[in-house]
Amino acid sequence: MSKAVYLDYNATAPIHQQVVEAMAAVMTAGGNPSSVHQSGRTARNRVEEARAALAGLINCKSPEIIFTSGGTEANNFALSTAGDRPLFISATEHDSVLAAAGEAAVRLPVDSHGILNLDVLRAALAAAETPAFVSVMLANNETGVIQPIRAIADIVHKQDGLLHCDAIQAVGKIPVDFNEFGVDMMSVSAHKFGGPQGIGALVLREGLAVPAFIRGGGQELGRRAGTENVAAIAGLGVAARTAEKIIAQGEAIAALRDEMEARIRDLSPASRIYGGTVPRLPNTSSIEMPGVPAELQVMSFDLDGFAVSAGSACSSGKVKASHVLKAMGASEEEAGTAIRISLGWRTTAADIDAFIDSWRKLYKRKSPKFAA
Incomplete structure (x- = not known):
């Protein structure tokens, strides 16, 4: 990067x-x-x-x-x-x-x-x-x-x-x-x-x-x-x-978010997108990388030049599964493999391309469930 x-x-x-x-x-x-x-x-x-x-x-x-x-x-x-x-x-x-x-x-x-x-x-x-x-x-x-x-x-x-x-x-x-x-x-x-x-x-x-x-x-x-x-x-x-x-850029930001999610699902059909079928903020995605702990993902992406979160910034230092995702029916293991990706007005298509490449490399390297 x-x-x-x-x-x-x-x-x-x-x-x-x-x-x-x-x-x-x-x-x-x-x-x-x-x-x-x-x-x-x-x-x-x-x-x-x-x-x-x-x-x-x-x-x-x-x-x-x-x-x-x-x-x-x-x-x-x-x-x-x-x-x-x-x-x-x-x-x-x-x-x-x-x-x-x-x-x-x-x-x-x-x-x-x-x-x-x-x-x-x-x-x-x-x-x-x-x-x-x-x-x-x-x-x-x-x-x-x-x-x-x-x-x-x-x-x-x-x-x-x-x-x-x-x-x-x-x-x-x-x-x-x-x-x-x-x-x-x-x-x-x-x-x-x-x-x-x-x-x-x-x-x-x-x-x-x-x-x-x-x-x-x-x-x-x-x-x-x-x-x-x-x-x-x-x-x-x-x-x-x-x-x-x-706010007027919301549709464009949502389009980038949706493209990112679709490409991740192509790489990993088992990846759950939390709240993906109901109204959401246009910039927000909570998504699993099966088999890879969220904390490891956050650190690996950071080393690769990407800032993402394991959940709320107020609790991201805690090693525990998200109460939000568990309330939605996720198991401890599932919630523990989800990260939050939140886009904004400076996010570009090139940023998404680079992130997807980084996501694929990490998933291939660390997940026992990788099959692509």
Whole structure:
């Protein structure tokens, strides 16, 4: 390989150059957005311009947006508002939701395609003694599988429940409409769509009263205290304004992804593509290399110049099979041979050609099941 090929956009997307430039300008200018003098007012304007840009991208009202330190905090904030409500989450949620929900939460099953079982959800909510709090992600970070969020929201609200949606992997990849989805809360993270790491947001439906997550100041309408990270917020705003152009490339990215999967299946008909027959993010593929451990694949591809993942970037250092794939019916062995390949706006046909060549060489060298 003459250059490294980045195929791990779901872990973090490359930051846009205009984001870097905007953040540098803000850091140079300084100013506390809570100050009333000119530099403070300038900083405040930058925060509110970014808030408006994100609101425009996801179709919500600016005051509904609370800036956070990232997606994990947004998910923790959302789950902290459940109070005494019974808590229901899907079995394929991100670790930040699983951990925040705790052992008391009921994990709702998904089918073999990764789609939440709506009949089970409906029955569980009807049987609950009090209105519930439900958390279901829009698009899975490992498989890209997209949940029917509007239908889920209708079921939850029919039982007077609240619905949180982790939309972290979806925003900036597909159209996301907070109002149309009908959810009560939604999590966003900037670095998944070309913004900086360390900044995200929780969107709270207007009129929904929640306790403050961080106390000590009046920032974010008293819901999250602390001086705002103005540079990162400004970077998020620039990324939000750029996102529509990236979303428009979705069909082209999906075509590259589909070609890659077809060629891998030609090499290895036994390779399972998780969620491959249901709606997915256009850039995401979770696919097995039979007989070859995922950790070995990730290391081998890295040495060959390709960045891929064994699953969620938050847990890729752990030597264990994906809970997402196991919830979809994969055995421990099958889940342990699957990697996540996530494409993006810089991915080219030549990158896919080179990756397929590397995939074939590794499969031939390491798998006892290779027969091509």
